[in-house]
Amino acid sequence: MRDEWLLQQFKKMNQAYRASAPTKADTEVAYTRFLRSIEQYDAATHESGSSQSLFFFVPQLARATIRGAAVVVVVVMLVVGTGAAMVSAFPNKLPGDFFYGVKLAAERAQVSLTFPAEGKARLELEFAGRRVEEMATIAGSSITNRDERLAEAVAKFRSHMEQTESQLKNAGRAQAVLDIAKTVDRKSVEYGAALERAGVEASGAIREDVRDAQDVAQSASIAAVTILLEEQREGRISLEELQRTVRAKLWELESALQVVAYRLATIPGDAYPEIEAVGGPTLVSLYQDVNTARGELEAGKDFFAHGGYDAALAHYRTGVGLLNHLTWATTMYDNVLAERKTAAVVTPEMDETESVE
């Protein structure tokens, strides 16, 4: 059955579903009702007379500030007193090691103590780099609990990159932010490639996590380029620099698409039914995705040629989404082929045993 037909039916269902959606007037009525619910909630909580704080005379905002200040003082004491010393004592600890938690706690404290958002972004990016190094060390070793350790490093990397993106978006607009945006873009690509290498060494279950982490790294990179785009509009960076960055993104997508198309072409035809049987994508849908991604790339190039850099970036983003799906799909095929290889090694031994019997 063709996927196009199925997608069409879903589209019809979605259209019918949307046609029955509430109107703006319905939403306004509902919002008025919601405001009444808030009033009722507040009235009910006041009536229930929740116990009053001993410091009721201190305004709410001041209390929050005092609490925040107290937390900062405690963190400073911890870091100065023990944290920094522990980190310098255990710089090479890996996920799963006894003192690895201490290393992470000190990193977290360091982030909490850094105040401009761009500074936090820089630190999170640096720590993401440390996780990548840890992944490479674990992937290239025969250490115990290798998979669990790798999974932990991947999860932590993902969290650092999410924080980098979020801090970057919170940062104001200054030269420092521009610098960090450029670094985030460059490093995200570098880390994505390192993750790819670690993913090849990892078992099937962790490859999924690696893919997710790659998605997050790409998202951070796109956020960084979006900032450069805004800065160019404000005249804070040159047009040439912006063009260089967007062009590099499009090239990156083009070469990655070539690689994935090659990988698809080299998969033996008889592997497809096996993948489809476990719910994997069909051969037709994969080639459709390749074509759609190529279409997005071409549209991106067109917009780029006519100076529509934000539109070029939007097409790049859609293309990258498809590319990630395709890369994930080829990984599923790799797993099937690897399982076949193992089975091929096991089968002759079994035959031998049978003949002896």
Added chain:
Amino acid sequence: MRSFIQKIRDFRIIKLRDQDAYAEFYREEHAHIIQFVKSRVDRVELAEDLANEAFLEVWRYIFRERQAVQHLQALLFTIVRRLVIDHYRKRKGNEVDPEIMETVPDSRSMLKELELDEEAGSVRQVIESLRDEYREILTLRFVDELDIREIAPILNKSSGAVRVLLHRALSALRKEIGNRK
């Protein structure tokens, strides 16, 4: 995927506790959340009650309890999904049905009320005959039009697990349609 502007607005709500931003969020998500509930319950009034309760719970969580929230939209969908499950559980007389604990049943959902042509109607029938978890993920992905990263926190699964589940659901759907032809 949330747009840059939506992410900024989420930030204003989550970090700055900005009530105006929450009003904007409400107006934007109301239709979406109502549709989400309507596809899972059998009455419009009930859908409106549950949606109102969900928005109130998120508001209380952020503005009164001042809890830390990471993904605002995912929190709203998770809460409303839980409210729907609670509703079915209460209706069953507090009987704990493991199937209901895991997924949202929609055997009497308003999805059935949609006016569809013969082809789309037959696909809907097949979807309704699938396992609950397949039915739910297909509805979230194709009817509610949420992407994988938005679905993952709602179902409390990793993006990878959601992808696999979605592919299995699609495969089961294709197979079932093939059998019926």
